[in-house]
Amino acid sequence: MTHQKLDVLADKGFVVLDSYGDLVDPREWQALEYVDWKSSGDTRFAPLASAYGEIECNGFWHFDPPKPDKDGVWIDSQTQKAPTLSWRAQEAGANIGRCRVIELQPNSYADALYNSHLDDNNRLNPEEEGWIVRCFMQLTDNPNSYMILREDVKDPSTETRIALPAGAQLLVDSERMWHSVWHQGDGPRYCLITSFETGPELEKWVEANNPTTEVVQVELAVEAAAAAEDEAQNRRDARTAFYGYDPTTVRSEA
Numbered sequence: 001m002t003h004q005k006l007d008v009l010a011d012k013g014f015v016v017l018d019s020y021g022d023l024v025d026p027r028e029w030q031a032l033e034y035v036d037w038k039s040s041g042d043t044r045f046a047p048l049a050s051a052y053g054e055i056e057c058n059g060f061w062h063f064d065p066p067k068p069d070k071d072g073v074w075i076d077s078q079t080q081k082a083p084t085l086s087w088r089a090q091e092a093g094a095n096i097g098r099c100r101v102i103e104l105q106p107n108s109y110a111d112a113l114y115n116s117h118l119d120d121n122n123r124l125n126p127e128e129e130g131w132i133v134r135c136f137m138q139l140t141d142n143p144n145s146y147m148i149l150r151e152d153v154k155d156p157s158t159e160t161r162i163a164l165p166a167g168a169q170l171l172v173d174s175e176r177m178w179h180s181v182w183h184q185g186d187g188p189r190y191c192l193i194t195s196f197e198t199g200p201e202l203e204k205w206v207e208a209n210n211p212t213t214e215v216v217q218v219e220l221a222v223e224a225a226a227a228a229e230d231e232a233q234n235r236r237d238a239r240t241a242f243y244g245y246d247p248t249t250v251r252s253e254a
């Protein structure tokens with residue numbers, strides 16, 4: 001028995017969906033309560049749904065009773081401040097686990113590669129049930145920032161760079177695809193990240209949003225990209241030497 005997965009993610013591990021047309025009022029994510037939570041880079045998170053309705057970001061398996069990353073509990077004090085964001089996450093009709101807004105400070109391409117990681121999405125998830133994937137709904141308009149996806153973190157030829165203008169929507173099997181965001185900008189980037197359980201509801205919503213893996217790749221200057229690659233891999237190697245293992249091979253709980 002294996003988890004039920006979405007056929008549309010089988011090939012590349014991600015799809016880009018139609019951009020969301022009606023942009024969300026920034027006051028929704030600005031009003032939320034954020035908690036410091038280390039993810040890839042300098043980040044904070046504002047949870048909208050958590051394991052048991054508290055304003056925290058822990059993996060659901062850390063609680064008593066532990067549970068997989070689904071059946072998240074909506075946090076009233078947060079959803080009241082961000083009704084559109086809450087509605088957007090629930091519009092798909094899929095089972096939702098963690099749902100939160102991430103705030104990411106500007107970084108470099110090398111930083112993004114250094115921070116690239118896999119998510120821990122399916123711990124305790126029964127095999128006969130749906131696979132948990134992540135949906136990224138870009139809130140701020142950052143057309144020069146990119147979601148950096150790699151099938152193999154050490155192989156730049158497996159990289160896809162997806163631009164992040166306001167409204168961009170992507171669905172990523174983030175336990176399979178190495179990922180991080182290269183955020184170029186003056187201020188922080190905000191994005192709604194939702195753990196969705198694969199199933200008929202999610203499949204229907206994805207199909208209605210014209211999933212594609214045909215992404216226009218922004219080309220990087222060859223020398224600068226090679227220098228960033230070297231820097232990132234050297235930093236990754238140094239971190240591995242320091243810890244005695246590569247901490248990014250331990251799937252991220254963020």
Ligand SMILES: [Fe+2]
Pocket residue numbers: 117118119174179252254
């Ligand atoms: Fe992640």
